[in-house]
Amino acid sequence: xxxxxQAPTSQILAxxxxxxxxCTQDMRHNAMYWYRQDLGLGLRLIHYSNTAGTTGKGEVxxxxxxxxxxxxxxxxxLASAVPSQTSVYFCASSDGGTGSGYTFGSGxxxxxx
Amino acid sequence: GxxxxxxxxxxxxxGAIVQINCTYQTSGFNGLFWYQQHAGEAPTFLxxxxxxxxxxxxxxxxxxxxxxxxxxxxxxxxQMKDSASYLCAAMDSNYQLIWGAGTKLIIKP
Numbered sequence: 202x203x204x205x206x207q208a209p210t211s212q213i214l215a216x217x218x219x220x221x222x223x224c225t226q227d228m229r230h231n232a233m234y235w236y237r238q239d240l241g242l243g244l245r246l247i248h249y250s251n252t253a254g255t256t257g258k259g260e261v262x263x264x265x266x267x268x269x270x271x272x273x274x275x276x277x278x279l280a281s282a283v284p285s286q287t288s289v290y291f292c293a294s295s296d297g298g299t300g301s302g303y304t305f306g307s308g309x310x311x312x313x314x
Numbered sequence: 315g316x317x318x319x320x321x322x323x324x325x326x327x328x329g330a331i332v333q334i335n336c337t338y339q340t341s342g343f344n345g346l347f348w349y350q351q352h353a354g355e356a357p358t359f360l361x362x363x364x365x366x367x368x369x370x371x372x373x374x375x376x377x378x379x380x381x382x383x384x385x386x387x388x389x390x391x392x393q394m395k396d397s398a399s400y401l402c403a404a405m406d407s408n409y410q411l412i413w414g415a416g417t418k419l420i421i422k423p
Contacts, residue, residue: 244413300362300364303411304359305357
């Protein structure tokens with residue numbers, strides 16, 4: 202693994218089903234983030250974690266949950282998927298320094314039907 | 315509130331120069347980032363400014379004016395591969411990035 206790995210790459214999901222998007226980083230970054238990106242709306246923060254064991258809500262947290270049991274993993278769960286959750290999901294991480302910015306995973310394209 | 319504004323779309327000609335503007339309003343400020351995102355791919359880091367002035371990196375330069383809440387990304391000698399979306403993001407007092415919606419840059423031959 203080099204950087205951030207997201208899985209799956211894409212998924213078609215029936216409405217009402219539960220789904221977990223996986224995110225793993227090997228850079229020992231403290232902070233991790235989940236975004237959704239929809240056409241014309243840019244990146245919107247769903248949940249974040251500043252360090253292992255802590256999580257926080259972003260701009261659009263409803264319908265999503267996260268956990269941060271260790272430094273490397275930050276899964277995002279949709280408890281009961283709805284069509285409005287159709288989007289591209291990006292996981293990102295940062296070492297928390299001001300100039301380092303975020304490193305992004307390659308994204309998961311999710312379609313809820 | 316926190317807000318980032320940038321143009322939705324710009325068109326430029328191969329070999330020319332283009333400037334993409336960004337204005338920001340955040341709770342606290344810890345720097346301004348520019349990212350490039352090709353269609354279907356993840357954003358990748360281009361530049362970071364925290365002090366006023368121009369930072370040059372090859373064909374790309376980024377400028378910041380903290381007093382005006384303004385930044386721009388300057389792309390010189392445009393190539394077809396520069397066709398992408400360019401995302402402006404400001405880091406707030408909690409060290410979180412506040413993102414603009416992105417500027418889609420179309421390069422014509």
